[in-house]
Structures are given as C-alpha cells and as structure tokens.
Amino acid sequence: MRVPTLTAVPADQAMTGGSGPAAGEPLGAVMAGEAGASALAWLRLAQRRYRNGVRGLFMLTQCRTPQDFVAARADLLCEDLDLIRTECEGISEIVAAAAGDAVRVIDAKVE
Secondary structure, three states: OOOOOOOOOOHHHHOOOOOOOOOOOOHHHHHHHHHHHHHHHHHHHHHHHHHHHHHHHHHHHOOOOHHHHHHHHHHHHHHHHHHHHHHHHHHHHHHHHHHHHHHHHHHHHHO
16 A cells, blocks of 8 residues: 655745744734644654554564564554654644744734
C-alpha cells in the first residue's frame, strides 16, 4: 500500500505556519493560514506513525523468541513516543505563532 505524500512546504514555514500577518490582513485569513499549517503537521504525524507501524509489524514478525518480541515492541514504543513528542512540539509552535499573529492583528485594529 502506498502512503500519500505531503506537498512541499518551505522549511521556514513548516514550523511557524507562515510569515506572519501582513498589514491590514483580516484575522480570519491569519487563522486560516495557521490552521492549514497545523493540519499539514498533523497529517505528517499520521503518515509517519503509519509508516512506523508497518515497519514495526515487519520487525515483530522477524522475532524468534518472546524476549526478542518484547524488546522489539519496547523499542517501537519508544520511537513512537519520541516521534509524537517531536511533532507535537512543532504543532505547539504553530499554535503559538497563530496566537501571536492574532494578537498583532487585533492590536492593529484597536489602534
């Protein structure tokens, strides 16, 4: 089964979601841009977890003893948790950037 790939996102926008709000940009446009970046990050996490799961099943079928099975499963679990932690850090940066951009847009409208 082939896993669909993501469209290319520039590295500077991958973690921040965008380049920040433009002058006079509506709040909805700012939030929509950040929501798109967040959705791509969640999709990337799902794809990586899927690939790791398939790879993990293959690894588990190669185990010959119960001890090998337990050790392989523990390694897979650690890898999965590390992947989730790393991706969630990136997603939290996107959310923080969205909040900062929203505050800047609201402040610009108040002034």
